[in-house]
Amino acid sequence: MAVVWWIVSAVTSALILIYLAFFWKINWIKDLTENDAKRSWLNKRLGDGKSGGGSRNKNRKVGHLPPVYPNGWFAxxxxxxxxxxxxxxxxxxxxxxxxxxxxxxxxxxxxxxxxxxxxxxxxxxxxxxxxxxxxxxxxxxxxxxxxxxxxxxxxxxxxxxxxxxxxxxxxxxxxxxxxHAENAKPSWRPQALGEISDGRWRYHGRNEFIVNSHIQEIPENGADWAHLSAVHGPSILLSERVPWLARHSWTGAEWTSHVSPPQERTMAKEEEAGKAQAEEECGAEVDNAPETDPNISRENVAGTGKFENGGGKISKDKTASGNKSHKAIMRLRHSLILFERIPILELDVRAEQIGPGYVELLVQSSMGPMCILQTVTPLEPLMQRVTHLMFAPPLLAPLATLVLFGESVMFERDVAVWNHKRFEQRPLLVREDRSILAYRRWYAQFYSPHSPTYQSTTRSLQW
Ligand code: FES
Ligand SMILES: [Fe+2]
Structure with a gap:
């Protein structure tokens, strides 16, 4: 009798596990503007659980902001x-x-x-x-x-x-x-991914976050490779105090925009290019020492002076040119390192930023490819709704669920920073940060003379 009981239990457990692995879909929803922020891993680490979420902190500085609603397609x-x-x-x-x-x-x-x-x-x-x-x-x-x-x-x-x-x-x-702030007609459109539209890749879950920040902060993450080990290094399951047991490794980070030479810049190319050429290309001082000169050239950095309505200094809206300038690509490689020597879960990530609020992340694993679609939509001037949808072949369902779970935990760490930071108009950068300058120059194309500013939206109560 005991044997029968054990067999029934084992079969039932196996069926439940198979069901969860292949059919259960994550629906991870976090409104981190309020108390949920206190539970975040990074908030605890920063000792910032006491001040509450970004929207409740009246002393929070927002900084000098670019316009709050860029031009483009939004989900x-x-x-x-x-x-x-x-x-x-x-x-x-x-x-x-x-x-x-x-x-x-x-x-x-x-x-x-x-x-x-x-x-x-x-x-x-x-x-x-x-x-x-x-x-x-x-x-x-x-x-x-x-x-x-x-x-x-x-x-x-x-x-x-x-x-x-x-x-x-x-x-x-x-x-x-x-x-589009100038009422211009669409000059480009998000394109259908064949594997999703013909049903070869299935939907495997989603997450949704409300973030208290300017929209530009969120895709800037892709050009900011230096935050990867600081924010996304500690294991998603184990304490950051035992990195020797398990930690995440991020290598080969590269950010490229679809712009015509000589503006095209990548992390890899710039590493080789050397200081002199980089200074010439991006117009900013680059050195291993932090920037301390307040008169440093900032032509390529988004700032209030560039975004005043009718100010005449606004970057030209390149989306009207019909080229691919509305796209940028970020690549990196992920491994989970066990005991400082065994790499597992190796993933090659290619993220294509398409316009100001949509990203397609193609994740290549040893078992096959999968895709995460990220949308960023401004609900208010400083409040973004961010979603990630996971698509993968049906047989990859367990791995897709695991990757989406990890992505959700990792993204929550970013949110903990965004909810409390200010937009830094004149960032103090070192040479290795220069892809952030390239990113800001690229993103400026989505603003135009009548793009709503934080001041104009709050003055007219448009939000
Ligand atoms: S029909 Fe819409 S308000 Fe009268
Ligand atoms: Fe991040």
Whole structure:
């Protein structure tokens, strides 16, 4: 009898483990603006659990900020979060959007506030055919162009009866909206990944974080290779006090932007190029000693002086040129080192930053490739929603879950820093930090003369 009991227990346990490994999906959601920040590993290490989250710390300095809403495509929703016939209200980028999906599956984005008497069509609006019906008096607005199609109690629909229809697209199981401060039409679009759109790679989980910081801080992480060992070195499971037992190793970090020579710069190339050439290329003093001269050339560093509306010094919006300048690539290699000598979990990461708020991370493991899609969307001037979606071949489900778990823990460590730091307009850099300068110069292309600033958004209560 005891043998039968053991067999049943073993089989049941094995089935549960197989189910968890292949079918359980992580849904890791953290609003770190409040008390959750206290639980963070890095906050404990910094002894910063007492001051609370970034939004509650009234003494927090924000620094001199670039504009708060860059130009580009931003994810409003994941496709699975908008059913057929459903409408939702999303507040982001200083705007209120009514996002809806028709019964045929087409997604449209309209201004949420009805031009008639201001009802929010994302809250209780009904989808009728390819239109959205306002819940207040039943005016019917077409998703494609925002034109009013019907006013239930009027014989005529005036020509001027319409609302704004936003450019949107649904790619890689994400719904994006195009935001441009000059009302320019999209000059590029996120591209579908074949493995995701044809179903070869399956969805294996997600995480979502609310971060108190300027949007530019988050992708800057990719160019800031020096933080990798400090923040992401300690093992995700063991204490940082026993690095000899297990630690994460990050090597081969390289950041490259898709810009024309001679602006193209990579960490690897610059290491070889030497100090003199680097100074000539980036216009900043580079030395092993920290920068101490306040008059150092900062033309390539984002700063308040460059971003004043109408100031004439703003970087040209290169996205209109139709080239690939809206892309940048970061590469690095990860290993988990056991007992200071045994490397396991070796992963080659190639992260392609596509515009100001979307990244495709291709992770190559010894068992096969997988992909993490990162979205960063400003909900408020200094509040970002960041999501990561994991896609991989079905048989890689256990490894994909493990990698997403590790990525979630690692990202939470970054959030603990972002939630409390200020934006450093004139960073004190050493020679090895120079890819940060290149990154800031690249990112400046997403600002234009009328990009909303922190001052303009807070003055007009646009958030
Ligand atoms: S407020 Fe929308 S129809 Fe009246
Ligand atoms: Fe990081």
């Amino acid at each position: 409003l929703l994941e496709s699975s979060h908008l059913k057929r016939g459903e409408a939702k209200h999303i507040s982001a980028l200083g705007q209120n959007f009514a996002v809806f999906r028709t019964q045929k599956g087409t997604v449209s984005v309209l201004d949420a506030y009805c031009p008639h008497l201001g009802a929010n069509m994302g809250e209780g609006g009904r989808v009728r055919g390819d239109c959205l019906e306002c819940p207040f008096h039943g005016w019917l607005f077409r998703g494609a162009d925002g034109r009013c199609q019907d006013i239930p109690y009027s014989d005529k629909v005036p020509e001027f009866a319409k609302t704004k229809a936003w450019d949107c697209c649904e790619v890689n199981q994400l719904i994006f909206v195009w935001h």
